[in-house]
Amino acid sequence: MTARPGLLLRILPITGYHGRAGALIERSLVVSGRSWLILVSGALEPLLYLLAFQIGFGKLVTTVAGPDGRPMSYVAFVAPALLAASAMNGAVFESYNMFFKLRYANHYEAVLATPVGPLDVALGEIGWAMLRGGLYTVAFMGITGAMGLLTSWWALALLPVALLVSFAFSAISMALVSFLKSTSQLDYIQLVLMPMFLFSTTFFPLAVYPEALQWLVRCFPLYHAIELMRGLAAGFFSWGMAGNLAYLLALAALGVWGATRRIAKLLLT
Amino acid sequence: MATASAARVVGPLRGAWLRVEGHWTWYRRHWVSTLYSTGLQPVVFLAAMGLGFGSQVKAGPATGGVPYLVYLAPALLVAGAAQLGIGESSYPVLSGFKWQKDYLAVTATPVSPGQVLGGHLIWTTLRLTTAGLVYGLIALLFGAWPNAGALIVVLVGTLTGLACAVLVTALAAYTFDEGQRFGLLFRFVLTPMTLFSGTFFPITQIPVFLRWLAWLSPLWHGTELARAATLGGLGAGAVLGHLAYLIVLVLAGWAIAHRGFYRRLVA
Numbered sequence: 001m002t003a004r005p006g007l008l009l010r011i012l013p014i015t016g017y018h019g020r021a022g023a024l025i026e027r028s029l030v031v032s033g034r035s036w037l038i039l040v041s042g043a044l045e046p047l048l049y050l051l052a053f054q055i056g057f058g059k060l061v062t063t064v065a066g067p068d069g070r071p072m073s074y075v076a077f078v079a080p081a082l083l084a085a086s087a088m089n090g091a092v093f094e095s096y097n098m099f100f101k102l103r104y105a106n107h108y109e110a111v112l113a114t115p116v117g118p119l120d121v122a123l124g125e126i127g128w129a130m131l132r133g134g135l136y137t138v139a140f141m142g143i144t145g146a147m148g149l150l151t152s153w154w155a156l157a158l159l160p161v162a163l164l165v166s167f168a169f170s171a172i173s174m175a176l177v178s179f180l181k182s183t184s185q186l187d188y189i190q191l192v193l194m195p196m197f198l199f200s201t202t203f204f205p206l207a208v209y210p211e212a213l214q215w216l217v218r219c220f221p222l223y224h225a226i227e228l229m230r231g232l233a234a235g236f237f238s239w240g241m242a243g244n245l246a247y248l249l250a251l252a253a254l255g256v257w258g259a260t261r262r263i264a265k266l267l268l269t
Numbered sequence: 270m271a272t273a274s275a276a277r278v279v280g281p282l283r284g285a286w287l288r289v290e291g292h293w294t295w296y297r298r299h300w301v302s303t304l305y306s307t308g309l310q311p312v313v314f315l316a317a318m319g320l321g322f323g324s325q326v327k328a329g330p331a332t333g334g335v336p337y338l339v340y341l342a343p344a345l346l347v348a349g350a351a352q353l354g355i356g357e358s359s360y361p362v363l364s365g366f367k368w369q370k371d372y373l374a375v376t377a378t379p380v381s382p383g384q385v386l387g388g389h390l391i392w393t394t395l396r397l398t399t400a401g402l403v404y405g406l407i408a409l410l411f412g413a414w415p416n417a418g419a420l421i422v423v424l425v426g427t428l429t430g431l432a433c434a435v436l437v438t439a440l441a442a443y444t445f446d447e448g449q450r451f452g453l454l455f456r457f458v459l460t461p462m463t464l465f466s467g468t469f470f471p472i473t474q475i476p477v478f479l480r481w482l483a484w485l486s487p488l489w490h491g492t493e494l495a496r497a498a499t500l501g502g503l504g505a506g507a508v509l510g511h512l513a514y515l516i517v518l519v520l521a522g523w524a525i526a527h528r529g530f531y532r533r534l535v536a
Contacts, residue, residue, distance in 0.1 A: 035449050035452075037449060037453065038449045038452045038453060038456070041452075041453065041456040041457065042456070044456060044457075045456060045460055048460055048461055048464055049464065051464075052464040052465065052469070052470075055474050055475060055476070056464075056465075056469060056470035056474050056475075057322070057469060057470060059331060059470065059474055060325075060326045060331055060332070060337070060470060061322070061325040061326055064325060074325075182299075182302075183360070183364075184299050184302045184303060185302045187302045187303055187304075187305050187306060188302060188305075190305050190306070190310070191304070191305040191309070194305075194310065194313055194314075195313050195317075198313060198314065198316075198317030198318070198321075199316075199317055199321070203317065203318065203321065203322045204321045204322050204324065204325055208321050208324050208325075209321075
């Protein structure tokens with residue numbers, strides 16, 4: 001009643017938006033204020049990995065082939081990938097919360113009983129995941145910058161890319177989590193997430209794989225996020241990066257559509 | 270006639286075993302969703318880090334002179350066991366007290382809290398051994414085992430995983446508000462432990478003022494034992510020391526958990 005859908009919303013067949021996504025974000029902020037330590041500690045994880053690479057892995061492997069084919073220091077190779085992975089993890093772990101809200105706390109039932117629609121819910125939760133992801137990104141970029149691992153001013157573009165990665169992954173994982181029914185099925189998330197984390201050229205270049213597997217790796221969304229970030233961090237550009245960007249944008253759009261549909265289907269019909 | 274009670278006293282082992290049967294009944298229906306934690310997780314790590322990252326590593330003093338895959342394989346089994354032990358004893362145990370309340374239900378029968386704890390630990394041990402064997406077999410296909418010491422690695426993994434499981438069970442028994450505790454445990458203990466306990470690189474690369482943290486971690490002791498089982502290079506004294514540390518952790522954790530279970534279930 002209060003929301004006046006704009007032209008875009010009248011053209012698109014979306015009836016679930018009431019312009020109140022902000023209320024969901026506000027609620028998440030209030031809740032996380034009570035467990036701020038866990039929130040802040042999320043920034044610690046990529047830093048621990050970075051430390052492990054600085055003192056451990058980096059001694060085992062000193063240089064690898066960078067995005068432009070020239071050898072680069074191993075730590076500098078891994079750092080942007082870790083940034084992409086942490087944006088992904090932050091977004092996906094938020095979906096564990098979503099699962100509890102959806103299946104146990106009946107949170108969305110309560111929310112939808114107010115003048116808030118499924119698209120508000122989707123955008124609100126995604127917005128919160130992006131806020132959280134953005135916080136981690138800034139912390140991580142500060143540290144990597146101080147370590148001298150970001151060699152180009154283009155690295156500043158890492159922040160919007162990280163936000164896009166958060167957006168895409170939180171939207172898509174929200175849609176997928178809605179299919180889970182019990183806590184033991186949360187294991188499926190790890191089953192998808194960990195292999196993607198480990199095999200998306202995070203820790204070693206694509207050339208290590210046989211040709212056929214290279215194409216499989218190119219299907220992983222995280223691979224595209226990493227390509228984009230690694231290129232930006234090193235200040236190296238190729239046309240492929242436009243493709244990476246398009247992939248992530250498409251994933252984000254698909255995620256929002258899917259999440260909205262699932263919430264509406266589960267709770268409104 | 271009406272006084273005949275349906276309840277029969279069960280022996281201590283029998284009571285614990287009934288819990289194992291209970292877990293098994295659940296597991297038969299849900300095993301697919303636990304495939305990842307039961308064996309697949311360390312395999313995925315072995316493929317990525319052992320084969321992928323390892324392809325970039327030259328065998329040298331840091332890897333004990335063997336290919337990185339061979340260096341990593343035993344340590345990953347133990348790390349996977351620690352992960353599984355902690356995972357199976359954090360939220361699942363709290364859930365037994367708090368959400369599903371099956372511990373309360375079961376102790377309303379002649380099964381005692383100590384038997385509930387025992388059942389959980391027997392079940393966890395079985396899971397750990399199964400996971401170790403599954404991983405061991407797949408790693409065999411990778412060519413990651415230089416000799417039959419791999420079988421000892423499975424046992425070491427079970428012991429290490431159990432040490433972690435017992436400690437976390439004890440913590441769960443004294444946890445009433447799920448809010449942050451396990452999340453913080455995973456972030457501040459499990460992840461650093463996995464990264465800095467000698468799984469991926471020798472702890473001698475860690476600065477001395479932080480190295481004692483690795484010495485405290487059960488995972489490091491398990492990793493040392495596991496690596497020694499396939500690659501050798503550990504004296505009898507060191508082996509006994511590592512074993513003793515793990516066993517002491519199991520016993521101490523068990524005692525605390527036992528107390529916690531009785532406090533919470535018999536009030």
